[in-house]
Amino acid sequence: MSVASLAPEYIRSIMPYQPGKPISELAREMGIAEASIVKLASNENPLGMSARAREAAVATLSDTARYPDGGAFALKAAIARKFDVRSEQIVIGNGSNDILELAAGAFLAPGRSAVFSQHAFAVYPLASNAVGATCIEVPAKDFGHDLEAMAAAIRPDTRVVFIANPNNPTGTLLAGAEIEFFLERVSSDVLVVLDEAYTEYLAPGQRYDAIGWLKRFPNLLVSRTFSKAYGLAGLRVGYCIAHPEVADLMNRVRQPFNVSSIALAAAEAALADDEFLAQSAEINRRGMVQITAAFADLGLTWIPSAGNFVTFRVGDAAGVNQALLRQGVIVRPIAGYGMPEWLRVSIGLPEENARFIEALRQILAN
Numbered sequence: 001m002s003v004a005s006l007a008p009e010y011i012r013s014i015m016p017y018q019p020g021k022p023i024s025e026l027a028r029e030m031g032i033a034e035a036s037i038v039k040l041a042s043n044e045n046p047l048g049m050s051a052r053a054r055e056a057a058v059a060t061l062s063d064t065a066r067y068p069d070g071g072a073f074a075l076k077a078a079i080a081r082k083f084d085v086r087s088e089q090i091v092i093g094n095g096s097n098d099i100l101e102l103a104a105g106a107f108l109a110p111g112r113s114a115v116f117s118q119h120a121f122a123v124y125p126l127a128s129n130a131v132g133a134t135c136i137e138v139p140a141k142d143f144g145h146d147l148e149a150m151a152a153a154i155r156p157d158t159r160v161v162f163i164a165n166p167n168n169p170t171g172t173l174l175a176g177a178e179i180e181f182f183l184e185r186v187s188s189d190v191l192v193v194l195d196e197a198y199t200e201y202l203a204p205g206q207r208y209d210a211i212g213w214l215k216r217f218p219n220l221l222v223s224r225t226f227s228k229a230y231g232l233a234g235l236r237v238g239y240c241i242a243h244p245e246v247a248d249l250m251n252r253v254r255q256p257f258n259v260s261s262i263a264l265a266a267a268e269a270a271l272a273d274d275e276f277l278a279q280s281a282e283i284n285r286r287g288m289v290q291i292t293a294a295f296a297d298l299g300l301t302w303i304p305s306a307g308n309f310v311t312f313r314v315g316d317a318a319g320v321n322q323a324l325l326r327q328g329v330i331v332r333p334i335a336g337y338g339m340p341e342w343l344r345v346s347i348g349l350p351e352e353n354a355r356f357i358e359a360l361r362q363i364l365a366n
């Protein structure tokens with residue numbers, strides 16, 4: 001009997017995460033120059049990172065023989081100041097994927113269940129399965145979370161509910177009042193993980209103060225990341241704000257040095273660069289108009305998105321995806337999310353968006 005066959009069944013049945021195709025891989029496969037490739041597949045910031053974050057990252061390089069500050073004192077202090085919370089409420093993760101796994105590791109186990117929505121972020125089932133918990137996937141409503149159905153799906157053994165707002169890959173947004181109503185209804189012995197990976201992109205009228213709710217709901221965890229609007233996806237850093245007792249448990253299962261010194265320094269500088277954040281949101285807002293106007297022009301259906309990406313229906317998504325790849329444009333097929341007729345495109349720079357639109361136009365004309 002092979003050693004692999006002895007891994008728990010809940011591990012062996014995990015479906016691997018399907019990442020966006022790296023530029024280098026497509027360049028190798030197609031024999032084309034990396035510089036000619038447009039990657040709009042992983043919701044990365046097309047502006048890159050802020051100059052201030054870059055400076056901080058570079059300044060840290062000389063000290064990388066040392067372990068990072070495992071307690072992330074400076075970054076936590078900056079987050080605590082910015083959001084008016086205490087450092088004891090904060091957990092720093094190696095990306096917010098790490099945060100999601102830490103929450104699952106601290107609160108889920110075989111015999112316990114997690115509730116999340118159909119078409120929600122793929123890491124929720126991954127993180128839940130990895131610790132042997134049961135996954136309860138609740139049918140979506142108009143591609144978004146059906147909070148009423150999710151509340152009804154909670155069982156006595158449910159310990160975690162995952163909510164992505166905005167959701168990836170559908171871009172759907174719940175109003176703050178809907179989430180607040182959900183929190184009021186859900187038993188306080190269920191941890192509600194509110195994943196706000198794209199919250200920095202919300203328009204002023206869409207915003208709500210989840211961190212402010214923490215005073216009323218000790219079972220709430222608000223997760224954020226530096227990977228999207230802050231442009232630090234490659235450095236891997238995210239965080240959550242929760243009740244100090246929840247944060248304490250997560251910090252116990254966390255790797256002692258889970259975030260590099262370079263990432264910690266860059267994140268701290270990025271957090272202070274409001275101008276870069278505003279610029280990122282603005283270029284996203286304009287790119288969203290550019291791309292959805294083209295969809296309308298092409299007669300395509302799309303799901304209105306509050307994030308830095310938009311999901312659109314093409315029918316033969318696998319075929320259109322292949323054709324886009326041949327033109328050096330990488331988008332994300334989302335068949336794995338139960339949406340085999342749809343593709344997700346990240347909003348890029350105006351010229352990248354134009355490349356995508358032109359390629360799509362040609363493909364659909366054939």
Ligand SMILES: *Cc1c(COP(=O)(O)O)cnc(C)c1O
Nearest residue numbers: 095096097121168197225227238
């Ligand atoms: C991108 C994304 C994340 C963040 O991933 P990182 O690990 O922080 O890079 C978390 N949640 C959702 C919904 C996402 O789309």
